[in-house]
Amino acid sequence: MTREFEIFKDKVFALGKERGVDVQIIYSAEREFQVRYQNGQQDQYTDAGKFRVQVQVLKNGKLGTSYTETLEDPEKVFTDALENISIVDTEDVEYFYDGRGTYPDIAPYDGAFENLSVKQRLGFVEEAERVIRKDERIIGDWAVYGDRKREWRIANTLGLDVSFVSGGGFMYAVAIAKDVSPRSGLEFTLGKKPEDIDPVFVGEGAREWAIKLIGSKSVKSGKYRVILLNDVFSDILxxxxxxxxxxxVHKNMSPLKGKIGEKIASEKLTIKDLPYHPLSINNVPFDTQGVPTREKSIIENGVFKTFLHNLKTAKKDGVEPTGNAYGTAIVPINLVVEPGDKPFGELVKQLGDGIVIISVEGLHSGANPISGNFSLSAKGLRVENGEITHGVEQITISGNFLELLRNVEEVGADVRATIGVASIITPSVLVSELDVAGALKE
Structure with missing residues (x-):
């Protein structure tokens, strides 16, 4: 942290003391590198960094906020935040956290990716493309490599002062195979160290998924036993x-309202929120309000255990905050489905006759988390007598999310992590029944 920031912080805190208000400062800095190659040509390149300082002023339970991307005028930023309290149009009472409690011991990101040269970074995508092109049935491809570093510091006049650095790298690739309609396959990986990023794995995976879909056809509409591939189940989760x-819940926008302690899912399902998971690059010891993160069981053997809280919702419900504030939202840190002991191949054999769903589209428009209903375009692999027989296209899967959780028959061992606002880490799951609308006539 720079000396300039310390001077800025001290000045803002002094202004808060003069005006008799509490003040909180949130410093966030981000550096991102990303490159994309398409059909052997580099077509996107980003290598940039930025920082932002958010000043929050708390007066009589009302919160005023202002932002700056310089450290040159602490007086103006403080005054803007103080004046913005007057435009707050809510009866909600806001709070700052005082820093008490135990923070999990999570090693910060060590900056390993920053030690790579640009040439080494480009080498990841070049190698993945080379591997993809090893099969003459592949007619197109693109590959992306990226790494990022995020630094957070939260300090306030109640005594809170915490900081952390997170980061890691990721890579994904798409291969396009020749067919009546082009078939695309995707593979990805992520990790906290450069050696976790394997371009051969990514290239081979994208290529093989595309080839498996050559000759894809639809199926008849009906109810099918299905396997939701790990990254598909992650999307739906x-x-x-x-x-x-x-x-x-407070806004009556959750179908789980009033269901703590009830069985809402299969006994095979245990889902936790963890501050740390070895596959994640989102691990953090505190949330964006400075509250310690901690392990929580969300669903335990099918029984719903807890909601996630920030300071405001915890106070309303008379419970402890769970460390899940993310700006104005409340999200898990690492939403983790505990794996079973069956590898993917054994899940396919147990499926017997059904469909492996390998990708879905339309989550933003086709999934309603308030009702739980979803209807998603999908691709898959047909399974007959425990063997994959052909690709499946032109299908839509639909149902209710909570019913899907109740219909989970088996949880696999093939755990993968995905990145987003929340990291979701899950194996594939076998679902006993799911509605599939296909294009084939009876």
């Missing part, structure tokens, strides 16, 4: 993120 927010 995004609906749970909204449902477990205590703020959405």
């Amino acid at each position: 995004g609906m749970l993120v909204s449902m477990i927010s205590a703020e959405n």
Whole structure:
């Protein structure tokens, strides 16, 4: 942290003391590198950094906020935040955290990716493309490599002063195979160190997924046993993120309201929120209000255990905050589905006759976390007698999210992590019944 920031902080805190208000400062800095190659040509390149300082002033339970991307005028930023209290149009009472409690011991990101040269970074995508092109059935591709570093510091006049650095790298690639209609396959990876990023794995995976879909055809509409591939189940689990927010419960926007202690899912399902997971690059010891993160069981053997809280919702419900504030939202840190002991191949054999869903589209428009209903375009692999027989296209899967959780028959061992606002870490799951609308006639 620079000396300039310390001077800025001290000045803002002094102004708060003069005016008899509490003040909080949130410093966030981000550096991002990303490059994309398409069909052997670099077409996107980003190498940039930025920082922002947010000043919050708390007076009589009302919060005024202002932002700056310089450290040159602390008086103006403080005054703007103080004046913005007058335009707050809510009866909600806001709070600052005082820094008490135990913070989990999570090692910060060590900056390993920053030690790579640009040439080394470009080498990841070049190698992935080379691997993809090893099969003559591949007619197109693109590959992306990126790494990022995020630094946070939160300090306030109640005594809170915490900081952390997170970061890591990621890579994904798409291969396009020749067919009546082009078939695309995607593979990805992420990690906290450069050696976690394997371009051969990414390239081979994208290529093989595309080739498996050559000759894809639809199926007849009906109810099918399905396997939701790990990253597909991760996408659909995004609906749970909204449902477990205590703020959405207060707004009557969660179907889980009033269901703590009830069985809402299969006994096979245990889902936790963890401040740290070895596969995640989102690990943090505190949330954006400075509250310590901690392990929580969201669903335990099918039983719903808790909502996630920030300071405001916890105070309303008379519970302890859970360390899940993310700006104005409430989200998990690492939403983790505890794995079973069956590898993917055994899940396919157990499926017997059904469909492996390998990708879905339309989550923003086709999934409603308030009702739990979803209808998503999908691609898959047909399974007959425990063997994959052909690709599946032109299908839509639909149902209710909570019913889907109740229909989970088996949880696999093939754990993967995805990144987003919340990191979701899950294996594939076998679902006993799901509505599939296909294009084939009876």
